[in-house]
Amino acid sequence: MKPANSSVRDVLAANLRRERTRRGLSLSELSRLSKIGKATLSQLESATGNPTIETVFSLSRALEMPISDLLDTRHADTVTVVRAAEADVLSGEGVDLRPLQRIETGGVIMELYDQQVREKARQPSLGHAGTEHTVVQSGTLAVEVDGHRVELGPGDYVSFDASLPHCYTAPEGPVRSVLLLHYPSGLRDAQDPRNAPH
Known part of the structure; x- marks a missing residue:
């Protein structure tokens, strides 16, 4: 499979980090749930890995979220400003x-x-x-x-x-x-x- 382009890597990295942190999961816990190696997850979160369809589907299953949420640049977070x-x-x-x-x-x-x-x-x-x-x-x-x-x-x-x-x-x-x-x-x-x- 052709390597993912950098924009997909960057978007997946940001969304994966955010979702894992939001759910309070360690890399080890997500590795166990997704059956993806911890080193591979670390590379995905740092935008140095090349995600495949299989990887994204495994993450979608483990995190119980739509694939589009992992690959979409838009998310529900808002900016909070306290003056x-x-x-x-x-x-x-x-x-x-x-x-x-x-x-x-x-x-x-x-x-x-x-x-x-x-x-x-x-x-x-x-x-x-x-x-x-x-x-x-x-x-x-x-x-x-x-x-x-x-x-x-x-x-x-x-x-x-x-x-x-x-x-x-x-x-x-x-x-x-x-x-x-x-x-x-x-x-x-x-x-x-x-x-x-x-």
């Missing part, structure tokens, strides 16, 4: 949070926040449900988790069990960061993004 000036600010002792998005997929709930820690301010927490992920964009952020302290600079990332006591501090000046809260499957207490942890 800084329009987002409500949730303020704590030392942190201002702007809720950006609540994402629910495969029973897992994630909340995305723009987080600003005020200069020399402390934001303690006794702990709450989920896992906390923070990426520093600017400034120096001190994070203390259950008695262990680390300092993070721009581009640095920290993750921890949020049920442990923790505290954010900006010792040298204001800090801008992105906070992602990841809740375990089945946890419904986080329905409202205004239930901020800090």
Whole structure:
């Protein structure tokens, strides 16, 4: 069979990645369901493989979706824009949070926040449900988790069990960061993004 042209490869790669992620499937799980090798799937998702009709049909069956959905450049996703000036600010002792998005997929709930820690301010927490992920964009952020302290600079990332006591501090000046809260499957207490942890 003649190799697929690059536009088909690119469209399939984007749609396959999106659908697999949306369904919470690993490459190994999709490989088992579709009977397509994991290496082949990896090549398809990176647009370096040459999909055949058989491959596309196998993916259609495994994902229980029309073939056209795998090969179509149009999909139902929409663009979500949250303007800084329009987002409500949730303020704590030392942190201002702007809720950006609540994402629910495969029973897992994630909340995305723009987080600003005020200069020399402390934001303690006794702990709450989920896992906390923070990426520093600017400034120096001190994070203390259950008695262990680390300092993070721009581009640095920290993750921890949020049920442990923790505290954010900006010792040298204001800090801008992105906070992602990841809740375990089945946890419904986080329905409202205004239930901020800090």
